Amino acid sequence: MAGDPLDTSLVAATEDALEAARAAGVLTDMDEGTAAVLLRMAERMDDPDFPYVEGRFDNVTEGLYLKAARELGLTVAGRTVLPEKKEGKRGKLSVLREQAGRTGT
Structure with a gap:
């Protein structure tokens, strides 16, 4: 996107952001x-x-749009929380398997 961001439709800006997020x-x-x-x-x-x-x-719609964009990691706030969400909490079973040296069977 070049020029004034207000000259671009929100659809085009959203498509650009989604494409960049997919590529990343x-x-x-x-x-x-x-x-x-x-x-x-x-x-x-x-x-x-x-x-x-x-x-x-x-x-x-505007509030839902921003919330969905944040959840997808398309906002600054969403990107700062994203690594924490991707790591997630491990369940007790996965911890016990790891301690026993098993990886998932």
């Missing part, structure tokens, strides 16, 4: 559903009538 290995196949929803929300916010879409005031 941040997104996995398990994230594709959330990525699709993120793009649908971007389409809604690109509507020229937003936040009054189809005659109704939409005060939810």
